[in-house]
Amino acid sequence: QKEVEQNSGPLSVPEGAIASLNCTYSDRGSQSFFWYRQYSGKSPELIMSIYSNGDKEDGRFTAQLNKASQYVSLLIRDSQPSDSATYLCAVLTGGGNKLTFGTGTQLKVEL
Amino acid sequence: KAGVTQTPRYLIKTRGQQVTLSCSPISGHRSVSWYQQTPGQGLQFLFEYFSETQRNKGNFPGRFSGRQFSNSRSEMNVSTLELGDSALYLCASSLGGGPRQPQHFGDGTRLSIL
Numbered sequence: 001q002k003e004v005e006q007n008s009g010p011l012s013v014p015e016g017a018i019a020s021l022n023c024t025y026s027d028r029g030s031q032s033f034f035w036y037r038q039y040s041g042k043s044p045e046l047i048m049s050i051y052s053n054g055d056k057e058d059g060r061f062t063a064q065l066n067k068a069s070q071y072v073s074l075l076i077r078d079s080q081p082s083d084s085a086t087y088l089c090a091v092l093t094g095g096g097n098k099l100t101f102g103t104g105t106q107l108k109v110e111l
Numbered sequence: 112k113a114g115v116t117q118t119p120r121y122l123i124k125t126r127g128q129q130v131t132l133s134c135s136p137i138s139g140h141r142s143v144s145w146y147q148q149t150p151g152q153g154l155q156f157l158f159e160y161f162s163e164t165q166r167n168k169g170n171f172p173g174r175f176s177g178r179q180f181s182n183s184r185s186e187m188n189v190s191t192l193e194l195g196d197s198a199l200y201l202c203a204s205s206l207g208g209g210p211r212q213p214q215h216f217g218d219g220t221r222l223s224i225l
Binding site: 031032036044051088092099100101104 | 142156203
């Protein structure tokens, strides 16, 4: 079992729809969870962090965390073509600052 | 506020050579982590430095090493380069004091081995 798992996609949604991206993790002791967006040929850009169970909203983005189910999700409301990118789920594992990444979900927002 | 700066952006080397990559963190950030990104393996953690000490290490061979200076700038060295070392090398910095301090990435150094 991989430490952090994501569906690789591509996930295609029409413009204006809600995109739902999911991630599961194996380490029950994990405390910190992050979503990064990566455009082709660019470096990852932090878009959300979440540390407690429940929802966290920031603009069009909502991160959801369920530690009991070891599940993290990212909702993107009113999806725009500019949201087309690969979304990486990252979990802080072990000590220090080691981030373990999923393989990423490619999102395509279609006109 | 300036972001994470990595130099050089692109590098071409041949097998057997060695290479040094540089990373300047965001001002005030004391933790610097290095990651390797390849199409096949995705993003993998190499190591982390905090206050000039290696605090965490991933599963990479000893050919991969790093260090951090007193101004928090970090360098990564890869010796005896192999074809499989071709990758995007990313540096990320954070304040480093606890688990709720996100890491911010630089633009990366794209290393190609011929």
